[in-house]
Amino acid sequence: xxxxxxxxxxxxxxxxxxxxxxxxxxxxxxxxxxxxxxxxxxxxxxxxxxxxxxxxxxxxxxxxxxxxxxxxxxxxxxxxxxxxxxxxxxxxxxxxxxxxxxxxxxxxxxxxxxxxxxxxxxxxxxxxxxxxxxxxxxxxxxxxxxxxxxxxxxxxxxxxxxxxxxxxxxxxxxxxxxxxxxxxxxxxxxxxxxxxxxxxxxxxxxxxxxxxxxxxxxxxxxxxxxxxxxxxxxxxxxxxxxxxxxxxxxxxxxxxxxxxxxxxxxxxxxxxxxxxxxxxxxxxxxxxxxxxxxxxxxxxxxxxxxxxxxxxxxxxxxxxxxxxxxxxxxxxxxxxxxxxxxxxxxxxxxxxxxxxxxxxxxxxxxxxxxxxxxxxxxxxxxxxxxxxxxxxxxxxxxxxxxxxxxxxxxxxxxxxxxxxxxx
Numbered sequence: 001x002x003x004x005x006x007x008x009x010x011x012x013x014x015x016x017x018x019x020x021x022x023x024x025x026x027x028x029x030x031x032x033x034x035x036x037x038x039x040x041x042x043x044x045x046x047x048x049x050x051x052x053x054x055x056x057x058x059x060x061x062x063x064x065x066x067x068x069x070x071x072x073x074x075x076x077x078x079x080x081x082x083x084x085x086x087x088x089x090x091x092x093x094x095x096x097x098x099x100x101x102x103x104x105x106x107x108x109x110x111x112x113x114x115x116x117x118x119x120x121x122x123x124x125x126x127x128x129x130x131x132x133x134x135x136x137x138x139x140x141x142x143x144x145x146x147x148x149x150x151x152x153x154x155x156x157x158x159x160x161x162x163x164x165x166x167x168x169x170x171x172x173x174x175x176x177x178x179x180x181x182x183x184x185x186x187x188x189x190x191x192x193x194x195x196x197x198x199x200x201x202x203x204x205x206x207x208x209x210x211x212x213x214x215x216x217x218x219x220x221x222x223x224x225x226x227x228x229x230x231x232x233x234x235x236x237x238x239x240x241x242x243x244x245x246x247x248x249x250x251x252x253x254x255x256x257x258x259x260x261x262x263x264x265x266x267x268x269x270x271x272x273x274x275x276x277x278x279x280x281x282x283x284x285x286x287x288x289x290x291x292x293x294x295x296x297x298x299x300x301x302x303x304x305x306x307x308x309x310x311x312x313x314x315x316x317x318x319x320x321x322x323x324x325x326x327x328x329x330x331x332x333x334x335x336x337x338x339x340x341x342x343x344x345x346x347x348x349x350x351x352x353x354x355x356x357x358x359x360x361x362x363x364x365x366x367x368x369x370x371x372x373x374x375x376x377x378x379x380x381x382x383x384x385x386x387x388x389x390x391x392x393x394x395x396x397x398x399x400x401x402x403x404x405x406x407x408x409x410x411x412x413x414x415x416x417x418x419x420x421x422x423x
Contacts, residue, residue, distance in 0.1 A: 006096070006107050006108065006109060007081060007092070007096055008064075008066075009105070009107050010081065010096050010099050010100050010105060010107050010108070011066045011067075011079040011080050011081050011096075011099075012064060012065045012066050013099075013103060013105055013107075014067070014080040014081070014099045014103065015067070015080075016039050016059060016067040016080060016083075017039065018080075018099065018102060018103065019067070019080035019081075019083045019084050019099065020047070020083070020087075022084050022087075022088075022095075022098055022099065022102060023083060023084045023086070023087025023088055024087065024088075024265075025047035025048070025083075025087050026047055027039055027044040027045070027047060027057070027059070028044060028045045028047075029044060029045065029055065030045050030055060031045045031050075033045070039059065041059065041060040041061060042058070042059065043055040043056065043057060043058050043059075043072075044057045044059065045057060046071050046073065047087070048071060048074075048076070048086060048087065048263045048265070049071075049073070049074070049261040049262065049263040050261060050292065056071065056072040056073045057069065057070075057071055057072070058070045058071075058072060066079050066080070067079065067080050069082075069083055073259075073261060074208070074214045074259065074261065075207065075208055075214075076208070076213060076214065080099065081095045081096050081099065082095070084098060084099060085189070086213055087265065087266075088266060089188055089189065089213075089215060089265075089266045089267065090189075091189070093110075096108060124162075124184065124186075125209075125210075125211040125212070126166055126167040126168075126209045126210045126211045126212070127162070127164060127165075127166045127167075127182060127184070127191070127193075127209055127212075128164050128165045128166070128176065129162040129163065129164035129182075130163060130164045130165075132152075132153075132156050132161075132162070132163050134149070136163045136181070136196065137149035137152045137153060139181075139196045139197070140152050140161075140163075140181050140196065140240065142198065143181075143194065143195075143196065143197075143198040143237070144237045144240045144241050144244075144316055144319075145237075145241070145316055145319060145320040145321065146240070146241055146244045146319050146320075146321075146322065146327065147321055147322060147323045147324075148244060148323060148324050150244070150324060151240050151241075151242075151243035151244040151246075151249065152240060154243060154249060154250070155183070155239075155240065155243065155254065158221050158254070159221060160183050160184065160185065160217065160218060160221060160254070160256075161181065161182065161183055161240075162181070162182045162184065163179075163180065163181045163182070163196065164180065164182075165177065165178045165179070165180065166180050166182065166193050166209040167209060167210050168193070168201060168202075168207050168208075168209055168210060177193070177195070177201055179195060179196045179197065180193045180194060180195055180196060180201075181193070181194055181195075181196055181236075182194075182209070183217050183236045183239065183256050184212070184217060185215070185216070185217040185218060185219060185220040185221070186220055187219060187220025187221075188213065188215040188216055188217065188219055188220060188267060189211075189212055189213050189215070190208075190212060190213045190214060190215035190216065190217050190258070191208060191209050191212035191213075191217070192206050192207070192208055192214065192217070192235075192236050192256070192258045193206060193207055193208070193209055194206045194236060194237075206235070206236065206258075208258070213263075214258040214259060214262055214263070215258075215262060215263060215264075215267060216255055216256070216257060216262060216264070216267050217255065217256040217257075217258065218230075218253060218254050218255035218256055219255065219267060219268075219269070219270075221253070226272050227251070227252065227253035227270060227272060227273065228251075228272055228273060228274045228275065229251060229252045229253070229273065229274065229275045229276075229277070230252060230253040230254075230255055230269070230270075230273055230275070230276045230277070231243075231246065231252050231253075231254055231255065231276075231277050231278075231279065232255045232256075232257060232276060232277070232278045232279065232293055232297075233254075233255075233256060233257070233279045233315060234256075234257050234259070234260060234279075234280065234281055234286060234289060234290075234314070235256065235257070235258065235259075235314075235316075236256055236258075237316040238256075238279065238281075238314050238315045238316050239254055239255075239256045240316075241315045241316040241319040241327075242254075242279055242315045242319075242331075244319060244322075244324060244327050245319060245322070245324060245326075245327025245328045245329075245330060245331050246328070246331065247328055247331075253270070253273070257289065257293065259289075260285050260286060260288060260289030260292075261289070262289075264292070264293075264296045267296075269296075269297055269299075269300060273297075273300050273301075274300065274301045274302065275300065275301065275302045275303075275304070276297045276300045276302070276303045276304070277304045277306060278290050278293050278294060278297075278303070278304065278305045278306065279306050279307075279314075279315050280305060280306070280307045280314075281307075281308075281312075281313070281314040282307050282308045282309070282310060282311050282312055282313050282314070282352050283311070283312050283352050283353070284349035284350065284352050284353060285349070286307075286314065286352070287307065287347055287348070287349045287351075287352045288349040290305045290307070290347070291305075291344070291347055291349075294344050302340060302341075303340065303344070304338060304339065304340040305338075305339040305340070305344055305347060306336050306337070306338050306339075307336065307337050307339070307347075307352070308335060308336055308337075309334075309335055309336065309337055310335070311352065311353070318330060318335060370414070370417075373410065373411075373414050374414045374417050374418055376399055376414075377395060377399070377411060377414040377415055377418055378418045380395045380398040380399055381395065381415065381418065383398060384398065390415075392408040392411045392412050392415065393408065395411050395415065396408060396411055399411070
């Protein structure tokens with residue numbers, strides 16, 4: 001059997017209950033509810049992170065017998081091998097071997113690497129890196145909003161930051177997604193990607209490349225030096241912006257949390273740490289995430305939570321357009337509120353409401369194309385005799401359009417808006 005067949009057979013033979021047991025996970029219909037013993041197709045509270053809202057962890061069984069899962073909030077997905085790998089923060093090879101040994105299948109063989117790129121220790125699944133240039137660093141700085149590239153080169157030297165192409169499973173078939181910059185951590189199999197030009201990937205600002213998780217990024221780089229201090233920021237932009245102004249950044253371990261719901265199971269901080277500073281976004285979700293991370297770091301001698309005083313702002317917002325000297329002065333200024341020790345218990349997400357969104361009034365909604373089309377349709381209707389004013393085919397002919405189904409649908413929508421007075 002080849003590698004693909006071995007993994008497929010192991011996944012087919014693995015019941016979902018066995019995978020959950022190996023990963024020390026359990027499914028509940030809602031957060032805090034009873035553990036479900038008989039698992040069927042449906043949505044459950046995510047076992048990989050704090051899932052306080054509507055259950056967003058989907059499980060189902062495929063036609064070939066394999067169980068599949070998808071975390072609707074993070075985009076992580078896969079079969080039972082991937083679930084074990086995600087729960088234990090290990091590779092899929094190790095997860096498949098554990099399942100095979102648990103069930104006594106005898107299918108497992110060490111994957112044949114041959115001379116492919118995967119045999120290289122620097123191989124990054126579904127990520128094709130290239131050499132970082134000063135032009136790339138300037139594009140990242142523009143994306144983050146800072147005046148300077150020192151923090152970008154610092155993260156690149158650590159091995160956390162790369163540029164290149166990646167494969168993402170939710171980009172509407174755009175494979176690969178070219179010209180991205182990434183923060184990644186081989187040890188936790190975690191990565192997050194953004195486009196160099198600052199535009200969204202699909203409908204998201206940043207996404208996780210296929211085969212990677214949204215775990216903490218940075219814990220795998222403790223072999224570069226013995227760190228006694230660490231900084232934690234939510235998202236890749238905030239971490240780059242924070243290090244842009246952080247004094248003596250070479251002496252701190254940078255940690256990126258891709259989202260406020262980043263799973264922390266089996267993720268441990270280095271024992272050498274004496275101080276952890278957590279920089280939160282000044283909204284309810286950001287503060288809630290910071291409280292989670294402070295609890296996670298409670299064994300460290302000192303933990304500080306630092307929140308901008310401007311409601312809804314994060315570090316990247318405050319660093320906009322600043323040089324390194326200005327950014328350093330900002331971090332030491334009174335623009336941040338600092339909590340440590342017992343004061344962290346005073347933090348409450350309800351004290352930091354979500355910033356109010358500015359929405360366009362109803363009459364200003366809609367694309368310019370629709371507005372122009374509605375105007376043309378109104379004029380066409382006025383030129384037709386009353387018996388034909390409701391005929392989309394007749395309107396198309398007046399406008400000089402071929403009366404095919406696509407054009408008739410567009411005219412129909414415009415005609416309804418005209419008749420209802422919405423245009």
